Amino acid sequence: MINVGIIGAGASGLAAACVLAAGAEDVCVTLIEKKEQAGKKLLLTGNGRCNYSHTVISPEDYHASDPAFISRFLERFSPEDARSFFLSLGMLSAERNGGLYPASFQASSVLNVLLDALKQKEVPILCNSAVSDIKPDDLGFLVKTEEGKTYRFTHLILACGSASGTKDRRPFNAYSLLEALGHTVAKPLPSLVKLNGAEGFEKAWSGVRVRARVSLDEDSDTGEVQLTDQGISGIPVFQLSHRAVRELEDHSSVSVELDFLPEYSAEVLTKLLSATDKNRAVLSVLRGWLPRKLAEVILKKKHIYPETKAGELTEQVKRDLVGFIKRFPYRVTGHGSFAESQVTSGGVLLNEITDDFGSRLCPGLYITGELLDADGKCGGYNLHFAWGSGKLAAEAILRGKG
Ligand SMILES: Cc1cc2nc3c(=O)[nH]c(=O)nc-3n(C[C@H](O)[C@H](O)[C@H](O)COP(=O)(O)OP(=O)(O)OC[C@H]3O[C@@H](n4cnc5c(N)ncnc54)[C@H](O)[C@@H]3O)c2cc1C
Known part of the structure; x- marks a missing residue:
């Protein structure tokens, strides 16, 4: 027995x-x-x-x-x-x-x-x-x-x-x-846990859910990302969390990048920005692309006044802005607990x-x-x-x- x-x-x-x-x-x-x-x-x-x-x-x-x-x-x-x-x-x-x-x-x-x-x-x-x-x-x-x-x-x-x-x-x-x-x-x-940061703008984008590609060097995952008052969460973030959490053991921060319009190339987006009505406010243009709170954070980070007219943006600024939307840098300094x-x-x-x-x-x-x-x-x-x-x-x- x-x-x-x-x-x-x-x-x-x-x-x-x-x-x-x-x-x-x-x-x-x-x-x-x-x-x-x-x-x-x-x-x-x-x-x-x-x-x-x-x-x-x-x-x-x-x-x-x-x-x-x-x-x-x-x-x-x-x-x-x-x-x-x-x-x-x-x-x-x-x-x-x-x-x-x-x-x-x-x-x-x-x-x-x-x-x-x-x-x-x-x-x-x-x-x-x-x-x-x-x-x-x-x-x-x-x-x-x-x-x-x-x-x-x-x-x-x-x-x-x-x-x-x-x-x-x-x-x-x-x-x-x-x-x-x-x-x-x-x-x-x-692991399979949210990643936290302290960039100072988290409260401003809190509550936004957006489709994005999240990358940590050569690793990336695409899907719905939740932007929270502490950082970033959602399945694409979870998929990279094993590596990010391990790297945080040895480093005070880990840099991830978010592509907020993964289905569109930078070239196409820059052309769209150039082709838009010159009198349209840049925030109004970005609101057609992204959730409002996120568009506002992006413009603030790039020091672009939301009411700036699209026609006033130089080609260099347009390329920079699009590059920022496609490769938004986020510094991760912590992560959720075991319970989370x-x-x-x-x-x-x-x-x-x-x-x-x-x-x-x-x-x-x-x-x-x-x-x-x-x-x-x-x-x-x-x-x-x-x-x-x-x-x-x-x-x-x-x-x-x-
Ligand atoms: C919110 C959430 C969602 C998830 N969703 C998925 C999903 O959809 N798909 C997927 O593949 N995985 C998912 N997981 C992960 C998955 O649940 C676990 O990987 C899986 O349950 C592990 O199985 P296990 O038998 O090793 O442990 P568990 O299922 O955790 O079971 C361990 C048990 O041991 C008991 N125990 C611990 N210590 C002692 C002790 N000293 N004496 C007596 N009993 C003890 C615990 O109370 C527990 O009941 C999810 C996890 C969470 C938290």
């Missing part, structure tokens, strides 16, 4: 529990969860719709200490495997812009099928139980909780996720549990983990999901890693059983 304890009833822990519970009659599984309910974060994902995977995934979609590990992982758990996993639990999927979602477009469908499968197999989920100590011994693992309970397991899956997106009164302690077991943790930092981020970068080094997500240092221990030093872009990649790592760890435990 094997007796598996899973610490953390989030995405990877629930997936692992479903595979174990369906795998063999003589496997006993227990989930231990510190929150009052299982899968709370799942309900927040994809703005309540749960973008649970992506139709096309490649190793480049992840930041990882060992990219080859991710390649091997994706060979064993593809987007089709994710879709089949949920179909086996009775959930239909739908695709939107390459992202995979439950057909209901409700995150609660994902959580419900997972919890229903566990209920059917009578898998206990012990909520309000925060694991505070793990002692490996000859029989497996002795696990203690902050609430004073002790449990014994032959195998343990650590699926504690990260501090991202949660406001917990208790500090996130999984890294110290893992370090006590001999593992090395690459410095955790918030969607994922955490850093975590347990992948070279300390087997391809089955087993610990190379502590036999019988498995580590899954966001606890590991692999974080994906925005778009279903992080949950894909969570389901896949949970499933592969559970299958390895089942294989080792016989």
